[in-house]
Amino acid sequence: MVVLSKKHIFKRLSIALIFLLVANLSFGAKFSVNAPRQVIQGNKFNISYILEDAEGSGFQNPDVEGCKLLYGPSTSRSMSTSIINGKMSSSSSETYVMTYRAEKEGTYKVGKASIIVDGKTYTTNPFTLQVLPPDKSASSGNQNQSVQIYDIDSQNSEKAINKNDVFVRIILSKNKVYEQEGVVCTIKLYTKYNIQQFMPTLQPSFNGFISQELPITSSINRVENYKGENYMVADLKQCILFPQQSGNLTITSGNYDLTVIQYEKVESFFGMMRRPVERSIQVKSNSASINIIPLPKPIPADFCGAVGKFNVKKELLKSSLKTNEAGTLRLTFTGQGNLKNINTPKIDFPTQFDVYDAQTTVDANPSGNTLTGSVTVDYAFVPQYVGKFTIPETTVSYFNPEKKSYEKLVISQTDLDIAKGTSSNSITNTTIKENKDILHIKLGNLNLSKDTSLIIDSWTYLLYYIIPLLLFVGILYNYRKMLKERANVSLMKNKRANKVAIKRLKTVRQYMSKKQEDKFYEEMLRTLWGYISDKLTIPVSELNRDNISAELSTYGLSEEDNKEFLSLLDDCEFARYAKSQTDSSMNDVYDKACDIILKVENVKKK
Secondary structure (H helix, E strand, O other): OOOOOHHHHHHHHHHHHHHHHHHHHHOOOEEEEEOOOEEEOOOEEEEEEEEEOOOOEEEEOOOOOOEEEEEEEEEEEEEEEEEEOOEEEEEEEEEEEEEEEEOOOEEEEEOOOEEEEOOEEEEOOOEEEEEEOOOHHHHOOOOOOOOOOOOHHHOEOOOOOOOOOEEEEEEEOOOEEEOOOOEEEEEEEEEOOEEEEEEEEEOOOOOOEEEEEOOOOOOOOEEEEEOOEEEEEEEEEEEEEEEOOOEEEEEOOOEEEEEEEEEEEEEEOOEEEEEEEEEEEEEEOOOEEEEEEOOOOOOOOOEEEEEEEEEEEEEEOOOOEEOOOOEEEEEEEEEEEOHHHOOOOOOOOOOOEEEOOOEEEEEEEEEOOEEEEEEEEEEEEEEOEOEEEEEOOEEEEEEEOOOOEEEEEEEOOEEEEEEOOOOOOOEOOOOOOOOOOOOOOOOOOOOOOOOOOOHHHOHHHHHHHHHHHHHHHHHHHHHHHHHHHHHOHHHHHHHHHHHHHHHHHHHHHHHHHOOOHHHHHHHHHHHHHHHHHHHHOOOHHHOOHHHHHHHHHHHOOOHHHHHHHHHHHHHHHHHOOOOOOOHHHHHHHHHHHHHHHHHHHOOOOO
């Protein structure tokens, strides 16, 4: 056992105090506020002002409008020291607590508090305080019957949990929009009880929409007053919806399994106490309808499918061009709207150019009720001739829902001066070579003889008239039949349903190869709904699970294949909300889609 002398003990304490002083000086003073952002009228609450790593004086707190100061400040001090890996650190704090009672409903701005440290004044940041009205049931004297948030005495386990205590709402930012105009859909959980577990069993479906998911925090982090009652609220899902068709579209309700916490009274050594009890319940959300207005007619021929507000910029990426060398004409659309649904504008390139498929890049982010960003379209071309060429001026139209009219964007003329390239294939002029393949007229006796028989007497003469006449009648019959079929819109849609579906599936496969999951499932749903609409000759706006099942059965599809088609629709809808889909999942969905379309095509219609 080692015994230290008083001299050594004093020396070590001195070193520790020096380290503590240096540590305190190394941290700058910090003055902050800790306060609730929402309180309920009539309730008491605290606002704490915290000074760290310093000693202050002359504390001044701001007035809090709409609230009454009950007492304060009550002051407390704390200090802590720690040694980690031989390094000493310390911290200290002074806390000034002000106690208020919320008196008047409203939203108020609380100003800065101030304190003086070593002659320097420190202030806190201002913040906003919302005073919510009390529950109607509580203010009417029914505290014993109604459930109140933050009041476990009212959350008795003997009470039944009714539909007004815990529920899920589908909320739309607009109830009436134009086709392709964005609308924000928010799904919220409202509860007066603490939630232990939450599990969605059936998500709401967005049939007829393309959705853009918005990032949210799915935790119960605020209080809202709804229909005179206060609830703890959490955002379960939020997305921007772009309707793909006109009419009345409905977002179906969802089902959710929840575990809520109630409290029961129990006798203990210390008297009557409250013990938490878990209770499982099922909640079904409401459904929501939107009136989709069709785009006004006539629709301009140069309409590119854009709905919102846009600008366009043209750019030639390479100014000096030669034959057989690639050039790129770039169009950049900027603005807000359905950026992901803009169709590629048609550009009339000179016939002397080899033109390739345009490549589109979308950079869009959610903003308000729609998307904001840009769409870049690159047109690659290869000139084959030397000379001066012109890409003529063209226009692109979009629909502005604010002005309720179409607006034109002008893409100016582009003049190109193509120089001769290094390739031997460059064509600079056209050379007409001397024609040497004409023979001289044959002279002399040709031994010609005269045929005295009459052609009209031969049977071949009649065939010269009969065969063309029969061909003309056959062509006329087929032409009239084709006109009749084209006049039958339903029949034409039915015939071309498979071709349209195959074309769309190629796009789906491109998204799958690029691992663009959102676009893959959006395009797959559009393909399936469009195919079944054309095949059954039913407008997409009138399709739903029930009439699809009934019409496919009438068409002749087996019950097993019928269920497979509906299951595929459900899988695609669910995959748009799940974040852990794999490449194999997209492959399975693609194979199932090809298989079920083939089965429908092979059905002999009843």
